[in-house]
Amino acid sequence: MEQPLFTNDAIVFGILMISLGFVFYTESKTSGFWHKFYKIVPGLFMAYFIPAIFTTAGIIAPEWETVTAAGETVKGKSQLYYVASRFLLPAALVLMTLSIDLKAIFNLGSKALIMFFTGTVGIIIGGPIAVLLILYFSPETLATPTFPVPVEGEFNDIWRGLSTLAGSWIGGGANQSAMLEIYNYNQKLYGGMVFVDIVVANVWMAILLIGIGKKDRLNKWLKADTSAIEELKEKVTTFTQKVKKNPTLTDLMIMLALAFGAVAFGHFAAKYLSIFFEDVIAGIKSNVIRNIFTFLGSKFFWLVSISTLIAILLSYTRARNYEGAGASKLGSVFIYILVASIGMKMDLGMIFDNWGLIVIGIVWMAIHAGLLILVAKLIRAPYFFLAVGSQANVGGAASAPIVASAFHPSLATVGVLLAVFGYAIGTIAAIGCTILLELAATF
Secondary structure (H helix, E strand, C coil), X not given: CECCCCCCXXXXXXXXXHHHHHHHHHHCCCCHHHHXXXXXXXXXXXXXXXXXXXXXXXXXXXXXXXXXXXXXXXXXXXXHHHHHHHHHXXXXXXXXXXXXXXXXXXXXXXXXXXXXXXXXXXXXXXXXXXXXHHHHHCHHHHCCCCCCXXXXXXXXXXXHHHHHHHHHHHCCHHHHHHHHHHHCECCCCHXXXXXXXXXXXXXXXXXXXXXXXXXXXXXXXHCCCCHHHHHHHHHHHHHHHHHCXXXXXXXXXXXXHHHHHHHHHHHHHHHHHHHHHHHHHHXXXXXXHHHHCXXXXXXXXXHHHHHHHHHHHHCCCXXXXXXXXXXXXXXXXXXXXXXXXXXXXCCHHHCCCCCHHHHHHHHHHHHHHHHHHHHHHHHCCCHHHHHHHHHHHHCXXXXXXXXXXXXXXXXXXXXXXXXXXXXXXXHHHHHHHHHHHHHHHCC
């Protein structure tokens, strides 16, 4: 890219924050144009899209080249994405996983967990099946593009891009970003994957919301016992009231200490673990096996995994009560900063280059949905478990509470708990899906 209007990261960061503030302010409107607008266009998409517009217009840029008067080419690069991905992302994972209560989740009942894991399995196997089907009918769709030329350390393989969808649809934005880093997909092509993610996931969410209006008929067809829902309402209400509090400055400082303390330890341990596994992987003779386990040599993989593991351990202490002080909200702030920094890497002209990706996304989600419906019918699970179990995977903490609260406001926390569990397993499960994606793409 040519040198943008602003190259100072302090100014660029301010522009990104103003963009996010604009999105959240307009999305909060309960009437008028913006209220109608956000019923059609999700706020998350705008968080990506506005920075992309600024980049396309030459106002900001992730990196650039300029020629001096002496004829020398000088390269520049923004450090905002690096800071967001290496510091804010793992901190967000800690804060979002901090409130996970494995005992409470299991107490929701076996059907809730069965539907959640069914949704996870649907994503894991749905992607590879979709790839095989598209390879049969339209192999050119999955051909590795030669343009744009990736920078050193990045790759254009479509299966690498699809790995980010697996991360998003099993966990959420944080896991999606983790997969982008672990598998080094060309970030200039990443906008196309974001487009598929937004379109397919939000269409499916709209279908689920439509189903809520017909939940009685659906539950009758599923032959579901809905008495457990009333028990869930009572449990969630009790939990919410128990941890709810107005955060003090001390609360905020302790939450930041827990988050960035875990990040610091994650960086420390990731360095040694990645070196150890790099040596182990280098000794594997099979190229296929070596490529499958390459992620174990990634510092970023260990950083994300260790940070999440620390948060799970902390969830067994009183630290989990900081959810009542807004731990997941603070984590969401970090995630949205990361979203904006990724958005500014987009080249909007490339988003619509391959509509075949949309078809892959639709087939993928159809397999996820079909498996959920089949299992719900077999175990007679209420539609509530189907909808929230799906969104806890596909939508994450951003939309699972929305779907849950559509059944009853007091059930929003159920969506949060399951979505947080999705964050905890999202990256590992997505890696499993990506291994199958790679095998399917090279079949």
